[in-house]
Amino acid sequence: MARGVGAESASLRAMFEGQTQGMRVNYYPPCRQQADRVLGLAAHTDAGGLTLLQQKNHDVQGLQVKKDGRWFAVKALEGAFIVNVGDVLEILSNGKFTSVEHRAVIHPTKKRISVALFHYPCQDMVDGPLPEFMEGDEVRYGSTNYQDFLKQYFTEKLDGRKHLERLKLEQ
Numbered sequence: 001m002a003r004g005v006g007a008e009s010a011s012l013r014a015m016f017e018g019q020t021q022g023m024r025v026n027y028y029p030p031c032r033q034q035a036d037r038v039l040g041l042a043a044h045t046d047a048g049g050l051t052l053l054q055q056k057n058h059d060v061q062g063l064q065v066k067k068d069g070r071w072f073a074v075k076a077l078e079g080a081f082i083v084n085v086g087d088v089l090e091i092l093s094n095g096k097f098t099s100v101e102h103r104a105v106i107h108p109t110k111k112r113i114s115v116a117l118f119h120y121p122c123q124d125m126v127d128g129p130l131p132e133f134m135e136g137d138e139v140r141y142g143s144t145n146y147q148d149f150l151k152q153y154f155t156e157k158l159d160g161r162k163h164l165e166r167l168k169l170e171q
């Protein structure tokens with residue numbers, strides 16, 4: 001990914017190599033009466049590096065991503081992974097990669113199960129743009145201690161990209 005945007009990959013790789021992965025299994029029961037009035041998972045971004053997402057019941061639509069202010073349904077292919085960029089990757093890359101805002105909706109009659117695998121960076125990192133991604137560009141994000149960033153992420157209500165936008169510097 002780094003090479004794809006013309007950056008050296010070593011520093012980015014060093015942030016994630018040999019680090020922890022976390023798995024979350026989401027179970028969304030059907031909602032017979034009010035499926036269009038509830039959410040399975042509120043709009044959010046994932047905190048870490050890449051997320052690999054696999055959906056078990058691939059015939060049930062659930063995941064949506066936000067683009068240009070509109071929600072788009074993501075079609076899950078059987079056996080395929082959906083790969084999402086998380087907050088840490090957006091910040092380290094100085095915004096070259098975008099942490100995707102997403103949510104999950106509920107089906108009126110069918111249950112849905114998804115499995116998300118999160119790649120976390122080293123725990124003592126400073127979450128700020130890497131020099132490799134800033135050449136010829138201004139610094140777009142402030143740097144925070146990753147532990148402080150996580151604490152804030154997990155204590156606040158899920159609210160789209162709000163916590164990430166707050167870290168952006170005035171341009």
Ligand SMILES: O=C(O)CCC(=O)C(=O)O
Binds near residue numbers: 024041046053063114
């Ligand atoms: O169920 C889904 O498709 C989305 C799951 C998700 O976004 C998450 O676990 O962070």
Ligand SMILES: [Fe+2]
Binds near residue numbers: 044045046102
């Ligand atoms: Fe997510």
